[in-house]
Amino acid sequence: MELGPHAIFIVAAYGAAAVVVASLIAWVVLDFRAQKRMLGDLEAHGVTRRSADIKEPA
């Protein structure tokens, strides 16, 4: 693959695309883990969405 005299601009464009896409994927994956962890913690403490009955932590 020969990129010619403007290779630096092509590499910068593809590099930026890789960084932006990787950041979006990381945002979605890390956010999912954080929400699942918080839901798990709340459920472990007996909090449910429709129930007003909250158990005291052991």
Place this chain on the structure above:
Amino acid sequence: MALVDLANPTRFLNFTERALPWLTAATVFAFAVGIGQALFVAPDDYQQGATVKIMFIHVPSAWLGMFCWSLMSVAALGTLVWRHPLADVAAKTAAPIGAAFTFLCLFTGSMWGRPMWGTYWQWDARLTSVLVMFIMYLGLIALWRSVEEPTRAGRAAAILTLVGAINLPIIKFSVDWWNTLHQPASVFRLGGPTIHPSILAPLFAMAIAFTLLFTTLHLAAMRNEILRRRVRSMLLLRARTQESRAGG
């Protein structure tokens, strides 16, 4: 499953659980094909040389930046008119993705412009109207973050989204209405594309890959937002219960 069933957040979560692995696999496959075509198969352009490869990222990013705002506008109608339970979830989660693709469009355009036009930036109508869309994306994200109650934030953001939709035809037709440095439409135009098939095919392959990526990210982000709202309602419920116990 009927499409209307997905209006129920629990059914939507079940749907995303089943759909996301397939969408992820399809996105990876589409990018493998698209990048292979773009970097190793597509010939250099007779005028642009190898810098035409930047177009395989720039053009799909531009399409997705505009498509995302169009999707948010439909969702905004869903919020304001039909009060659809997932409408503002869809709009809120689309905004950061749309902003990212619009940024990519501006950056890659700049990387192409320096060697081809002799400048990174020109205040012409197309470039400026896309920059306005990027700033409006940032404004929407700031609005969502500044209002804590999601329903109130959703209505305010829906109004701003519909106002911003006025910019979409300005972006599309700016190259026809004004004398711009940016070239006129060369793919979706009356009379057919003006691009040679050897370059058009990789461009469409990358457009499909980017669209699949957008769909996957958006569905995953919507799932996260539904979970976030569940966490929020559970925290509120716990606070209320503890308050009533303390008071009683």
